[in-house]
Amino acid sequence: MTATDFAGATPAxxxxxxxxSRGLAWLYVLGGLIGLGASFALLLEKLEKLxxxxxxxxxxxxxxxxxxxVMDSPQGxxxxxxxxxxxxxxxxxxxxxxxxxxxxxxxxxxxxxGMQIGTTLALVFIHWLVVASLYDIGALCPYCMVVxxxxxxxxxxxxxxxxxxxxxGFGRSVGAALGRFHSLVLVVWYLVIVVLILQAFWGYWTTxx
Numbered sequence: 001m002t003a004t005d006f007a008g009a010t011p012a013x014x015x016x017x018x019x020x021s022r023g024l025a026w027l028y029v030l031g032g033l034i035g036l037g038a039s040f041a042l043l044l045e046k047l048e049k050l051x052x053x054x055x056x057x058x059x060x061x062x063x064x065x066x067x068x069x070v071m072d073s074p075q076g077x078x079x080x081x082x083x084x085x086x087x088x089x090x091x092x093x094x095x096x097x098x099x100x101x102x103x104x105x106x107x108x109x110x111x112x113x114g115m116q117i118g119t120t121l122a123l124v125f126i127h128w129l130v131v132a133s134l135y136d137i138g139a140l141c142p143y144c145m146v147v148x149x150x151x152x153x154x155x156x157x158x159x160x161x162x163x164x165x166x167x168x169g170f171g172r173s174v175g176a177a178l179g180r181f182h183s184l185v186l187v188v189w190y191l192v193i194v195v196l197i198l199q200a201f202w203g204y205w206t207t208x209x
Contacts, residue, residue: 020101024157028098031150032091038146039087045143046071046082059142064204069139075132083129087147090122094154112158112167119155126151130193134200152189156182 045057045067059067070076076083097115101107126148133140160182162168163175178185198205 020106020161022102024161025098025101027153027157028094028101030098031154032094032098035087035147035150035154036091036095038143038150039084039091042067042071042141042143043082043084043088046084061142064138064140064201065142066139067141067143070133070137070141070144073132073137075129075137078125084143086125090118093118109167112162112165115158116162116168119151119158122151123155130196134196138201140197140201148193149190153186156186156189 042059045059048055049057049068049071057066057068057071059065060069071082079086097107097111126144129144130148133144160175160179163171164179166172
């Protein structure tokens, strides 16, 4: 699998928008659907807990794997409403974009700049939640982690596409260089998060051995 399978390395020209790989389109569709499913499931759990304060969410399995603890924390409603609402609103946009790309739609530059801004904000938000979950809340939400997993490649391959296609106005050579190691970057990225999770809750994990 090459970076072109996801990002599409054909630069934009004056003849029109650059073609987009079907790999990136399918990533939008499948990643968006997975993220939407996880966000919607978590929102349902939150609604159940609001109607019944004694309700124990099905995703609360132990003191560490506990979406209830995350939902009840201040970080679980950063903007004054449950965080899953953000996912329920944003992921359909990603899915729609993927479906449009699969039909052969070649978006203009402003579309890709918008996708870059959106995925970048999402990436910053989920990494803030990672830090909050590990070091402030002290619990992990399974549905949240699913959103983490899909948001990272959505950002990564959107960025690679925008760099190599010239939509950002800079970095074509950087995009080409990073594209050679696109899978390795993702593997290392995920491994760092796994190591941080193991380190943060090492005392608990050792009690399960």
